[in-house]
Structure formats: structure tokens, C-alpha cells
Amino acid sequence: MAETESEGATDSELTMSRAMVDAIATELRENDDVFVMGEDVADYGGIFDSTEGLLEEFGREKIMDVPISETGFIGAAVGAAQAGMRPIAELMFADFFGVGMDQIYNQMAKNTYMSGAAVNVPMVLMTAVGGTYNDAAQHSQTLYGTFAHLPGMKVVVPSTAADAKGLMHTAIRDDDPVVYMFHKRLMGIGWMPAPEGPKTPVPEDDYTIEFGEADRKREGEDVTVVTLGLHVHRALEAADELAGESDLEVIDLRTLVPLDTEAVLESVRKTGRLVVVDEDYHSFGVSGEIVARATEGALDDLSAVRRVTMPDAPIPYARPLEQEVNPGTEDIVKAVRDIHD
Amino acid sequence: MYEWMVTARNYEERLQEEYLEGKQPAFDISAGPIPGELHLAAGQEAAAAGVCAHLRDADTVTAPHRPHHVAIAKGVDLKRMTAEIFGRQTGLSKGKGGHMHLFDPDVNFACSGIIAEGCPPAVGAALAAKKRGEDSVAVAYLGEGAISQGGFLESLNLASVHDLPVVFVIEDNDWAISMPKDRVTDVENGAQRAGGFDLPGRRVDQDDAVAVYEAADEAVGRARDGNGPTLLEVQVHRRMGHFMGDAQGYRPDTDEEQAKQRDSITRMETTLESAGIDESTIEELRDRSHDRVEEAIEWAKDQPEPEPDEAYEDVFADPPAGWTPAPESTTAEQTGGDD
Numbered sequence: 307m308a309e310t311e312s313e314g315a316t317d318s319e320l321t322m323s324r325a326m327v328d329a330i331a332t333e334l335r336e337n338d339d340v341f342v343m344g345e346d347v348a349d350y351g352g353i354f355d356s357t358e359g360l361l362e363e364f365g366r367e368k369i370m371d372v373p374i375s376e377t378g379f380i381g382a383a384v385g386a387a388q389a390g391m392r393p394i395a396e397l398m399f400a401d402f403f404g405v406g407m408d409q410i411y412n413q414m415a416k417n418t419y420m421s422g423a424a425v426n427v428p429m430v431l432m433t434a435v436g437g438t439y440n441d442a443a444q445h446s447q448t449l450y451g452t453f454a455h456l457p458g459m460k461v462v463v464p465s466t467a468a469d470a471k472g473l474m475h476t477a478i479r480d481d482d483p484v485v486y487m488f489h490k491r492l493m494g495i496g497w498m499p500a501p502e503g504p505k506t507p508v509p510e511d512d513y514t515i516e517f518g519e520a521d522r523k524r525e526g527e528d529v530t531v532v533t534l535g536l537h538v539h540r541a542l543e544a545a546d547e548l549a550g551e552s553d554l555e556v557i558d559l560r561t562l563v564p565l566d567t568e569a570v571l572e573s574v575r576k577t578g579r580l581v582v583v584d585e586d587y588h589s590f591g592v593s594g595e596i597v598a599r600a601t602e603g604a605l606d607d608l609s610a611v612r613r614v615t616m617p618d619a620p621i622p623y624a625r626p627l628e629q630e631v632n633p634g635t636e637d638i639v640k641a642v643r644d645i646h647d
Numbered sequence: 648m649y650e651w652m653v654t655a656r657n658y659e660e661r662l663q664e665e666y667l668e669g670k671q672p673a674f675d676i677s678a679g680p681i682p683g684e685l686h687l688a689a690g691q692e693a694a695a696a697g698v699c700a701h702l703r704d705a706d707t708v709t710a711p712h713r714p715h716h717v718a719i720a721k722g723v724d725l726k727r728m729t730a731e732i733f734g735r736q737t738g739l740s741k742g743k744g745g746h747m748h749l750f751d752p753d754v755n756f757a758c759s760g761i762i763a764e765g766c767p768p769a770v771g772a773a774l775a776a777k778k779r780g781e782d783s784v785a786v787a788y789l790g791e792g793a794i795s796q797g798g799f800l801e802s803l804n805l806a807s808v809h810d811l812p813v814v815f816v817i818e819d820n821d822w823a824i825s826m827p828k829d830r831v832t833d834v835e836n837g838a839q840r841a842g843g844f845d846l847p848g849r850r851v852d853q854d855d856a857v858a859v860y861e862a863a864d865e866a867v868g869r870a871r872d873g874n875g876p877t878l879l880e881v882q883v884h885r886r887m888g889h890f891m892g893d894a895q896g897y898r899p900d901t902d903e904e905q906a907k908q909r910d911s912i913t914r915m916e917t918t919l920e921s922a923g924i925d926e927s928t929i930e931e932l933r934d935r936s937h938d939r940v941e942e943a944i945e946w947a948k949d950q951p952e953p954e955p956d957e958a959y960e961d962v963f964a965d966p967p968a969g970w971t972p973a974p975e976s977t978t979a980e981q982t983g984g985d986d
Contacts, residue, residue: 349897350825373795373831374762374823402761405798440682440734442745444760497674497892588973617972619962622953624734624742625682630955 317507321494323355325467325508329474330357330394332512334364337392340478343370343379344396344432353398354434354493376406380431384414384483387429392478397433400449400487414483415458427483430474431459436489436536436585437632439498443620446628450534450584451591453485454562460484460517461562465492465538467506469560472515479514489536489585503539518564522573526555529642530573532596533583534559537633541583544638552646562592570596571603581612581641583633588615610645614638648700648720648856649915649929652692654936655716656912658725659687661940662715662732666891674892680948682734683745685891686713690854690884693911694818695720697851697859697881698786701867707772707785709765710758712747717788718758723751725939729947742953743961763789763796766815770802773811773870784812784870791880792823794837803844803878812870814863815878820885821906825897841878850880854911857918884909 320328333340342357348371351358361369372379376397383395397403403410410431418426437446454461460482464470470488477484492504523538524545531541531554538558545554555573559566574580580600582593593613600608614633622628662685669679676684688695691713699720702708710717718728724739731738732746739751747760755772759765769787776783793799794817806813817837821828834840841848849866851858859881866877884906888895895903919929959972 345823346825348825353824371826371830373826374792375795375797377797378795405761405764405796439677440745441684442748442760443743444748445684497676499675615973617959619959619972620743622743622958623683623731623740623745623748624738624953626952626955627734627742627958628682630958 317509319505320467320508321500322464322467322470322488322504323358323493323495325471326356326474326488327358327360328508329471329512330478331360331363333392333475333478334360334368339391340394341368341370341391342394342396343372343383345372345374345398347371347396352396354488354490355495356396356432356434356488356493376402377409380406381409381413383429383431384409384417384427387427387483388417388425392428394430394432394478397431399445400433400435401444401447403433403449403452411456415456418482419458426481428481430477430484430486432486432488434490435487436491437621437628438491438536440623440625440628442623446621448535448585448616450487450562450586451595453487454592454595455590458483459563462486462517463534463560463562464488465523465535465558465560466504467508469515469521469558471508472513473517473560475512476514476517480517487535491536501536501539503542515560517561518566519560520566520569521558521560522555522569523558524554524556526553526577528553528577529579529581529646530555530557530570530577531581531583531638531642532557532559532570534562534592535585537583537585540633540635541638543635544642547635547639548642552642554642565595565599567599567603570600574600574604575607578607578609579645580608580610581614581638581645583614583638585616585633587618588613589618591615612641612645614641648696648860649919650932650936651696651699651720652716652856652912652915653933654939655692655695655719656689657936657940658719658943659689659715661944663687663891665944670892676892681732685746686889687887687891688713688716690886690906690911691818691820692716693854693856693859693915694788694816694881694883697856698814698816698863698867698879700860701863702786703783704754705781705783707755707769707783708757708788709769709785710756710788711762711765711790711793712758712760713790714747714749714758718749718751718756721756722754723749723756724753725943726946727751729943730950733947733950734952735947735950736953736957737950738947741957741961763793763799765789766799766802769813770806770811773806773813773876774809776812777809782871784814784867786814786816786867788816788818790823791817791819791821791828791837792826792831794840795831800840803840803846803876806876807844807846810873810875812873813876814866814870815876817878817880818883819880820883821902822885822889822898824889824893836880838878838880846876846878848878848880850882852882854881854883854909854914855918856911856915883911
């Protein structure tokens with residue numbers, strides 16, 4: 307498990323989107339096989355700024371706007387990857403995966419295996435996840451579990467600019483398909499203010515973060531909170547709120563496939579209490595998986611477990627309804643108090 | 648038709664004002680009385696009015712994420728639609744759907760926020776009508792950016808193979824968010840897609856509601872008479888950004904200006920005047936639509952917000968016994984070690 311380093315304080319602070327774009331730009335400069343394709347990635351720069359400014363430097367051959375046709379262009383990225391290139395395809399919202407899912411889970415994810423590794427698929431599928439801005443059931447899902455459940459894809463979920471950059475470099479250089487899921491609320495876009503936290507100092511030189519290394523974003527003794535994406539910041543807020551009452555350790559998974567089980571076990575062996583916070587649906591997802599691994603590996607050390615998740619209901623539109631279902635800082639505080647009073 | 652068009656325009660202008668409240672000077676999508684994204688259809692009214700004028704309540708319409716003008720022309724309950732957009736309990740979907748997901752079964756209207764995904768359900772409604780021997784028809788609206796999408800192309804084929812009473816209406820506003828039409832397709836227009844499926848394809852080059860009405864008369868009539876589907880394309884204009892808050896940095900100023908000049912509502916007024924309708928009648932229609940819009944907005948704003956617990960209702964029409972969205976049992980304490 308990695309520890310958050312503070313020595314990067316001299317590096318300039320970047321938004322998460324800027325950090326991602328920096329990594330993509332560096333890879334585009336260094337490797338002719340890298341290119342970007344997706345809806346509104348060129349002139350618009352990505353609806354959530356994930357490709358902001360790339361068109362100006364790299365032109366339309368490298369930064370390709372495509373017709374709205376997810377099956378077509380995600381499948382084309384698979385084909386180009388199998389031909390030895392390194393495409394980065396953007397699925398504008400994770401919610402839209404249904405339109406092109408066959409290409410994602412039957413081709414992108416499985417071709418390496420089905421071919422006996424005769425071919426491999428070195429591509430990145432970037433996609434925006436998450437709610438908090440009342441965009442309702444077709445534009446607010448997180449769906450970490452769906453992608454992590456299907457074998458053959460590595461799944462990355464950054465929570466800070468520094469992580470976003472290192473993980474993007476690793477993703478593009480990886481020889482397997484990587485699903486890179488970024489939370490809209492963390493990107494630092496003008497019309498959707500980010501919470502404190504995702505904007506961090508980012509080293510100027512390129513660096514990679516190994517997949518499968520969770521990050522202990524806060525060290526604590528009493529309760530382990532395992533989470534990812536936006537909810538890393540909500541967990542840290544909860545930790546501040548509970549200071550003096552309960553000492554939280556916050557583990558940011560950073561990648562779901564591979565999953566740093568050891569980081570979770572090491573922490574729960576120390577604290578004995580586990581809270582999993584996940585913006586994805588409650589059942590059959592990340593929270594169940596983490597609890598299962600914790601109980602398989604550290605049952606004797608555990609005294610209590612809680613899950614703070616999105617309930618098994620489509621995400622509603624009206625503000626009081628969405629606030630009710632989206633796990634908030636107060637829900638984390640309450641879960642911690644439930645098991646540590 | 649003119650009244651629907653002017654109601655839609657008024658309505659969206661008022662929604663825009665309400666939407667921007669609390670979001671200025673710095674635009675924050677999650678602030679203000681109307682939550683979420685808002686996609687306005689100003690400039691597209693002719694496509695709604697000209698087609699829906701031929702429809703009855705029993706006919707089905709599916710609209711995309713930019714639905715208000717079509718909903719108004721189809722006769723969706725304006726008050727409850729407005730309450731839905733404001734996220735209120737008495738909204739069409741009890742505050743669960745929002746502006747991209749309006750459902751009004753009283754007039755068989757539905758919409759979806761996923762591009763082209765309203766096409767297959769329209770085919771399904773047409774299939775149901777055919778199986779039941781009813782003469783109702785289905786109309787699927789989509790944008791020109793959606794014409795490359797599998798859901799649309801598969802729907803054309805299915806409707807054609809089974810001679811289903813469905814009319815596909817492409818609203819060509821020239822822009823798919825930041826993508827101009829010439830980068831979406833290499834053919835001149837979307838109506839040409841029909842050729843590949845052996846069904847009639849017709850394009851109305853101007854956003855003239857009367858010309859749309861005439862073209863739709865033939866298409867809807869063909870469907871109602873059991874003669875199968877038609878693909879109809881209407882040139883409309885996007886006067887606004889893709890969504891509220893879209894700075895449109897990708898769009899030439901001249902294009903936006905042109906879109907505003909080619910105003911289907913002004914065109915319709917000219918048509919009415921040349922047909923001998925006097926100014927006071929037009930004024931009266933305008934006033935009536937204005938009053939109706941104000942009444943809907945005032946009513947909607949007075950409606951209560953949903954109670955938080957209502958988020959857990961309506962997941963199923965018939966909830967399985969014992970089902971809860973986040974079972975209490977999973978939060979029960981586990982024991983196995985020292986506390």
C-alpha cells in the first residue's frame with residue numbers, strides 16, 4: 307500500500323482534469339500509436355474537460371470526434387488496439403455503456419483470453435461517473451461494480467489530480483484494456499464546483515502509479531473506511547468531523563481491478579471495524595466485494611461492518627430525493643458512530 | 648399549430664429565466680430552483696407542431712432529451728410537466744424523472760436521455776397497435792446526430808420488415824453538441840438513410856410548420872392506413888447551446904445568428920397574416936399561451952417537494968416480497984473478534 311506523500315508540495319496544483327490531460331498529452335507526444343476518439347473530444351475538449359486543449363496541439367488525426375455510435379467507435383478502438391495501436395476512447399457517461407456494451411465486455415475484455423493471448427487490446431476506455439447534480443437515472447450512475455465484475459478489464463478510479471495523472475500514464479502504457487472512471491464532481495470544471503481535495507500538487511515530470519496499490523489517504527486507529535472516487539473526500543470530511551471521537555483510517559482503493567486486498571486486511575486487522583463507502587448500487591457490487599474479502603481474510607479481527615452505498619433504486623432527479631440516496635458525509639459519520647460509540 | 652409553437656417558445660424562455668436563477672454570475676449546474684441539465688428546443692417548434700397536429704391521444708410519441716416542444720404539441724399536461732422539471736411531488740414522474748424523462752401515459756408520451764433510444768420503443772408501440780388491430784400510430788423523434796446510432800438503424804429495419812405504423816422524425820438542427828452535421832454523416836441528409844431499408848424518406852428543407860404539416864400528413868396517413876413506416880426529416884435550428892451553460896466555443900457566431908434569423912415562429916406569423924388572419928387574433932393566441940405558461944410555472948413552484956423516503960418507492964410496479972433497496976440485514980453487526 308502506498309502512503310500519500312507530501313513532498314510534492316512544490317509542484318504546481320492542478321485540477322483533476324488538467325492532470326489527466328497532461329498525462330494524455332505526454333503519451334501522445336511520445337508514442338505515435340496513441341490517439342483519442344470519442345464524442346465531443348475535439349472542439350469541445352470533452353464535456354467534462356477530459357480532453358481539453360488537446361485538439362490545438364495534436365489536430366484532428368489524433369483527437370478524433372466521432373458520430374454518436376458507441377458500438378461503432380468503441381469497437382473500432384478495440385480493432386485498432388488489436389492492430390497494435392493505443393487508442394483512448396471516451397464513453398461520455400458510464401450510463402451510456404449499454405449502447406456499446408457488447409464491444410466492451412465481449413470484445414475489449416475477452417479477446418486476449420479467447421485468442422489465447424494471440425492478440426491483446428492495449429486501449430483505455432475513459433468514462434465519467436457519478437451524481438450530485440440532479441441529472442437523474444440515466445446520467446448519474448457510478449457502475450464501478452458492473453465493469454469490475456466482468457473479467458478482462460483493469461478498472462481505475464482516481465480521486466485526486468496527482469493520482470489521476472500517474473494512473474493515466476500507467477493506463478495508456480498498459481498492454482490490457484483499462485477502464486478509467488472519473489467522477490464528474492472531481493474534475494474541477496467551471497460549472498460543477500469540486501469539493502476541497504481533488505486539486506492537488508502534481509509533479510511536472512511523468513510518473514506512473516502501479517495498479518493494485520491502494521492509498522492510505524488518512525491514518526487512524528479506530529475504524530477503517532474503504533472507499534474510492536468522490537467518496538474519498540467525503541470520508542476525509544467525516545474523519546475531520548469525528549476527530550476526538552473516532553480516529554478514522556481512510557483507504558482509497560484507486561483501482562478495483564486489480565484490488566489491493568492486502569491494504570484492506572492490514573487496516574482492518576489494526577482497527578477491527580470496517581465501513582465501506584460506495585456511490586455504486588448496494589447489491590452485488592464493490593461494497594459486498596470488500597466486505598467479503600475482509601471477512602475471508604480477517605474474520606477474527608473484525609468486530610463490526612457497515613456499508614454506506616447507493617440503494618438499489620434508480621437515481622432520482624429531485625434534489626431531496628437524490629440527496630437521500632447519494633451517500634453523504636453525514637451517512638458516513640452515522641455508520642462510524644453505529645459501530646464505534 | 649401556431650399556438651403550440653408560441654407556447655413552447657414562451658415556455659422555454661420562462662424556464663430559462665427560472666433555471667438561471669441562482670446560477671449567475673458563476674454558472675453552477677447544481678444551484679437554483681431547477682436542478683440538473685436543461686436542454687432547450689427553441690427553433691425546433693415547427694417539427695413538433697407540424698407532425699403532432701396529425702396525432703390523437705392514442706398515438707404514441709417518443710422524444711429525445713430535448714422534449715418540451717414535442718410534449719406541448721402532443722398535449723402533455725403542462726402543469727404536471729412543469730412540476731416535474733422543478734422536481735416536485737406532483738410532477739408527471741413524482742420528481743423522479745426530470746426534464747429528459749417525461750412520461751404522460753394519458754397522451755402516450757415518453758422520452759429518454761439516451762441518444763436514439765426512443766426509436767425501438769416507438770417501434771414496439773406500433774407493433775402493439777398492429778397486433779391489436781388498432782389504427783393508432785407511433786412517432787419517434789431524434790436529432791440528426793442520432794442517425795448513426797444502431798438503435799435508430801435497427802428500428803428502421805424492424806419497422807420496415809414488419810410494415811409497422813411508425814414515423815421517424817429527424818429534427819436536423821445541424822449540431823450534435825459540438826459536432827457539425829458534416830462530420831456525422833457523408834450523405835447530404837438523414838432522410839437518405841431510408842433508402843437502405845426500402846421505406847420512404849422525405850426531407851422538409853425549411854422549418855415551415857405548414858410544409859412539415861403537409862409532409863407529415865402523408866407519412867402519418869400512410870402509417871395509419873397500414874402501409875408501413877416513413878422517415879421524415881425536418882430542418883430546424885438550434886438557437887441555444889446544447890444545454891444551458893454550454894458556452895458554444897466550438898460554434899461560429901454567424902451560425903448562431905443565422906439560426907436566430909430563420910425563425911419558424913416569425914415564418915408562421917407571416918403565413919397566418921398572408922392567409923388573412925388579423926394581428927389581433929395572433930396577439931390573442933400569444934396572450935393565451937403566455938397566460939397558460941405563467942399559470943403552469945406558478946402552479947409548479949407552489950407544489951411540494953417529494954419526501955426523501957419516496958426515493959425508495961416505484962422501483963417495481965409489484966415489489967417482490969421482502970424486497971428493500973438497502974436491506975437492514977446487511978448492516979447488522981458481525982461478530983468474530985474482539986471489539
